[in-house]
Amino acid sequence: MEEWLYLVIGVAVAAVLLLGGLLVGGSRRRSAPPVEHRDVLAPERPAPPADAPPGGPGTADPDLEGTDTEEPEVAAPAAPVLDRPEGTASRLVRLRQRLSRSQGALGRGLLAILSRDRLDEDSWEDIEDTLLTADIGVAPTQELVDALRTRLRVEGGAPDARTVLREELVTLVGPDMDRRLNVTGEDGRPGVVLVVGVNGAGKTTTVGKIARILVSQDRSVVLGAADTFRAAAVEQLGTWGERVGVPVVRGPEGSDPASVAFEAVKQGVDEGVDTVLVDTAGRLQNKAGLMDELGKVKRVIEKQAPVTEVLLVLDATTGQNGMVQARVFSEVVDVTGIVLTKLDGSAKGGIVVAVQRELGVPVKLVGLGEGPDDLAPFDAGAFVDALLG
Numbered sequence: 001m002e003e004w005l006y007l008v009i010g011v012a013v014a015a016v017l018l019l020g021g022l023l024v025g026g027s028r029r030r031s032a033p034p035v036e037h038r039d040v041l042a043p044e045r046p047a048p049p050a051d052a053p054p055g056g057p058g059t060a061d062p063d064l065e066g067t068d069t070e071e072p073e074v075a076a077p078a079a080p081v082l083d084r085p086e087g088t089a090s091r092l093v094r095l096r097q098r099l100s101r102s103q104g105a106l107g108r109g110l111l112a113i114l115s116r117d118r119l120d121e122d123s124w125e126d127i128e129d130t131l132l133t134a135d136i137g138v139a140p141t142q143e144l145v146d147a148l149r150t151r152l153r154v155e156g157g158a159p160d161a162r163t164v165l166r167e168e169l170v171t172l173v174g175p176d177m178d179r180r181l182n183v184t185g186e187d188g189r190p191g192v193v194l195v196v197g198v199n200g201a202g203k204t205t206t207v208g209k210i211a212r213i214l215v216s217q218d219r220s221v222v223l224g225a226a227d228t229f230r231a232a233a234v235e236q237l238g239t240w241g242e243r244v245g246v247p248v249v250r251g252p253e254g255s256d257p258a259s260v261a262f263e264a265v266k267q268g269v270d271e272g273v274d275t276v277l278v279d280t281a282g283r284l285q286n287k288a289g290l291m292d293e294l295g296k297v298k299r300v301i302e303k304q305a306p307v308t309e310v311l312l313v314l315d316a317t318t319g320q321n322g323m324v325q326a327r328v329f330s331e332v333v334d335v336t337g338i339v340l341t342k343l344d345g346s347a348k349g350g351i352v353v354a355v356q357r358e359l360g361v362p363v364k365l366v367g368l369g370e371g372p373d374d375l376a377p378f379d380a381g382a383f384v385d386a387l388l389g
Contacts, residue, residue, distance in 0.1 A: 106134045106349055107165075107388035114148070114161035124149065135319050136172075136350030140357055144172055166384055172353055175380040177362035182308040182336070183214065183275045189305040190222075190268040191275045196294060196333060197313035198282040198325050202341035202367055204233045206313050207279045208240030209367075209375040214275055215244045222271070224264025224278040225250040226257040226297060237279055243372070257281055257293060258300040265304040276305075291332045298333060309336050311364070316340040316351050323351075323358055330359050340378075341367030349387050352378075 109130045113123055124145060131141040147168045155164070183191040193210070197203045204227065211221050223241050227233040231253050241248035249264040261278050268276035280297060283290065301307055312335045314322045329335060338355055343366045352363050366383075368374040 106130065110165055111162055111388070114152075114165060119152070131350065133348070134350035135348040135354055137354040137357060140172055140353045144168055147171070162388065166388060169384045169387065170380050173380040173383060174356060174362065177356070179337070179362045179364045179378055181210075181364060183219070185305055185308060188272065190265070190273050191308040192265055192268070192301055192305050193275065193277050193309045193311060194280065194298065194301070194307050194333070195278065195311050195313060196280050196282065196329055196335070199230065201282065201313045201315045203227070203282060203313045204236045204240075204279050205370070206311070206339050206341065206365070206367065206375065207237060207277045208244070209372060211240060211246055211277055212244045212372055213375070215246060219275055220271070220273040221246040222264055222268045222273050222276045223248045224261050224276060226261045226264070227279050227281045228253060228255045228257050228260060229281050229283065233279065258296045261297045262300045262304065265301050269304050290328070294332050310334055311337050311339050312359075313339045313341060314355065316343045319348065319351065323354060326355050326358055335359055335361055337361055337364035339363075339365040339367065343367060349383070352383065
């Protein structure tokens with residue numbers, strides 16, 4: 001009897017232990033943390049060394065002295081790009097269509113004069129006045145008039161007036177200028193594009209549209225919201241980042257722009273991205289302040305990677321006032337290309353020639369409106385065809 005009693009007790013104890021183990025195991029499985037699903041469109045940002053200053057370990061960076069100690073925020077994109085941008089060919093078609101509606105009067109006016117039975121001095125003065133009214137500038141106007149007079153006198157009626165005018169206008173615009181965007185770096189570092197210009201010219205929108213084009217070409221991009229004095233600009237760039245699916249580095253409102261630019265390029269280097277686009281402040285209260293600010297931004301950026309492109313964004317409707325802005329910025333930073341925005345409105349097409357002559361750098365992009373695809377590469381032939389209507 002005792003042996004049976006011990007056997008029953010042993011089985012009971014084993015059953016209790018087994019049941020307890022199952023309950024504990026189930027509890028552990030239920031309390032285990034869920035697996036994290038990381039968004040592959042939001043690359044992780046490596047944490048900087050605890051005591052390392054921004055300029056490198058063990059050294060203080062004079063360009064970053066007095067900047068905010070709060071580390072700039074990196075806003076990861078919320079969703080991937082849902083649509084593909086319009087192709088270059090169709091952008092150029094739209095460029096011609098839109099410009100022909102607003103700029104065709106210039107070409108039609110010139111052709112009407114050149115088609116007269118007799119071109120006397122009054123006719124040539126009318127041509128000069130038409131060109132000057134279009135903001136082409138005095139020197140380019142004189143060059144064009146001289147070229148037209150020579151060709152029409154020498155060639156007579158061989159080519160028609162439209163052919164001669166088109167060829168000379170294309171020459172004036174500069175078909176051989178290098179209009180490629182330098183968005184690729186060397187030695188494994190990203191290309192860095194610095195976008196400058198006065199407030200209201202369309203800098204931030206231009207940055208977003210360029211990012212959209214680059215992403216459509218399967219390039220990785222980081223945006224730097226270094227226009228820290230305008231909260232609206234930072235928010236606008238953040239919206240573009242979400243729209244095209246790229247991270248945006250931003251800082252507190254009023255923080256030092258150079259610090260944000262530095263962090264944006266640093267993340268680009270650390271993550272091995274293709275291109276970093278940096279939006280800058282465009283205050284023109286005084287040239288000295290602008291020079292100090294933009295100069296510092298450029299120096300700080302180049303501690304991480306060379307600046308491969310400096311794009312000056314100009315509002316084409318401002319005419320000669322835009323030329324003043326162009327001169328100021330060209331004295332402050334080494335401008336490598338021009339973006340003309342709002343060229344489809346009341347802008348006068350001659351500003352293309354004038355600003356290229358003033359700065360000696362090409363117009364690389366033109367803005368045609370507020371839509372996400374309303375930015376097109378500048379093409380001399382397409383532009384002149386639009387002028388001629």
